[in-house]
Amino acid sequence: MAICKLLNNEVHYSYVKSVLIIFFDSRFRTFVALKILKYRLMRILKSILLVAFLVVSCSLNVQAQQYKAGVIAFYNLENLFDTINQPEVNDEEFTPTGTNLYTPQVYMDKLGKLSDVLSMIGTDITPDGFSVLGCAEIENITVLQDLINMPKLKSRGYKIVHYDSPDKRGIDVGFLYNPKYFKVLHSEPLFVPLKGDDGEPYFTRDVLYVYGLYDGEPVHFFINHWPSRRGGEEASAPNRALAASVAKAKIDSINNASPDAKIILMGDLNDDPVSPSVAKTLGAVGDEGRVKPNGLYNPWVKYYKDGIGTLAYGDAWNLFDQIMLSHAFLDKKQSGFFYQKASIFSKEFMIQKTGRYKGYPLRTYDSGAYQGGYSDHFPTYILFLKEKK
Numbered sequence: 001m002a003i004c005k006l007l008n009n010e011v012h013y014s015y016v017k018s019v020l021i022i023f024f025d026s027r028f029r030t031f032v033a034l035k036i037l038k039y040r041l042m043r044i045l046k047s048i049l050l051v052a053f054l055v056v057s058c059s060l061n062v063q064a065q066q067y068k069a070g071v072i073a074f075y076n077l078e079n080l081f082d083t084i085n086q087p088e089v090n091d092e093e094f095t096p097t098g099t100n101l102y103t104p105q106v107y108m109d110k111l112g113k114l115s116d117v118l119s120m121i122g123t124d125i126t127p128d129g130f131s132v133l134g135c136a137e138i139e140n141i142t143v144l145q146d147l148i149n150m151p152k153l154k155s156r157g158y159k160i161v162h163y164d165s166p167d168k169r170g171i172d173v174g175f176l177y178n179p180k181y182f183k184v185l186h187s188e189p190l191f192v193p194l195k196g197d198d199g200e201p202y203f204t205r206d207v208l209y210v211y212g213l214y215d216g217e218p219v220h221f222f223i224n225h226w227p228s229r230r231g232g233e234e235a236s237a238p239n240r241a242l243a244a245s246v247a248k249a250k251i252d253s254i255n256n257a258s259p260d261a262k263i264i265l266m267g268d269l270n271d272d273p274v275s276p277s278v279a280k281t282l283g284a285v286g287d288e289g290r291v292k293p294n295g296l297y298n299p300w301v302k303y304y305k306d307g308i309g310t311l312a313y314g315d316a317w318n319l320f321d322q323i324m325l326s327h328a329f330l331d332k333k334q335s336g337f338f339y340q341k342a343s344i345f346s347k348e349f350m351i352q353k354t355g356r357y358k359g360y361p362l363r364t365y366d367s368g369a370y371q372g373g374y375s376d377h378f379p380t381y382i383l384f385l386k387e388k389k
Helices: 002-024 027-066 104-118 141-148 233-257 276-281 301-305
Strands: 067-080 132-138 159-162 172-177 182-190 207-214 217-225 262-268 311-313 316-318 321-326 338-344 380-387
Touching: 067 104, 067 141, 067 262, 067 321, 104 141, 132 141, 132 217, 132 262, 141 159, 141 172, 159 182, 159 207, 172 182, 172 207, 172 217, 182 233, 207 233, 217 233, 233 262, 233 276, 321 380
Parallel strands: 067 132, 217 262
Antiparallel strands: 067 380, 132 172, 159 172, 182 207, 207 217, 262 321, 311 316, 338 380
16 A cells, blocks of 8 residues: 555656646746656656566465475486397397497486486476476386486485386386375286287287375376387277277276276377377367366367477377376365466477477487487476465
8 A cells, every 4th residue: 555655646746746847837847847757757667567576476476375386297208228238128229239329428418318308397386396207218117217316306306116018129108206295005017918910919018007195195197108100090099099998997997986086197198189099098088177077188189289299290290298187186176286287398408400300309319310319209297286274
């Protein structure tokens, strides 16, 4: 009120004084009056801007004081291999003598680049950054241990959930979590029973299931890396639908036991938000109002329809890297965490500036030549809020 009275008095005084001067004075004094009026108006404008800044700052501070923030992320780490040749898997190209000349120096550089990105995700929201991260295209637990021990991540104390998948290339999915925010109670790999054209088993990545307490709340996580589109999108679609059905079966069993369960499904799905594996098999929808109590909300549908993606191929964007959540996260008046927004993390330094991949995510390799990049995918993340007690 004091600021408002001060501003009102100044406006009144300036206006009356200036009008009187203009009415009675000569041409010279009229000029002086206009200069005074301009000066006073500038002072008033500055005062108004200062008040507006203080109001916004106070509002943001109140917002920060009223809510806890939680950041859940996913990132395809693009062939994060160690440099050791494992005879039982096809990893020869990612060895020092392989086609990619994947030396210890390249490996350490890649770890540094990935840790740069991971150290920044969510730090504009909370100082600790992401509390949970699902990741894909990692060779083993060793590479994850090396990653979380990089200087920019080590102080956060991330822990790992990982199982070796039967994938013939030896790549797996993984789960990183900050024990300050999440406590693991149970985890297991869910096998995806694929078969090749010859009827023989065809091995891909398991779906990683992790259950625990997220700031005291029970939450179920599913980390996915579904079969690729090799052989064509349509021909390979049944493989991704099968992987989706493995996750969906587990989700349905959880919902049957606990209809209000909080569930998060994330991963590199090798399919877009409107693809049959996502829209039909999972039944995920992009409209919050249409999500059923046992259904999934997919916030990436609008992104995809607007032409925004996480990776590009053939001058077209795809949005394979998705994070979906159950109906229980959509009530913003609840006492627990609720969904606030979804974002793609893409900074200028993560974008290719020249060449045939100009404008795409800056990848690690291009036709066997090391590019010094990060990943051919952008990471995604979800912001959750929870009212402080």
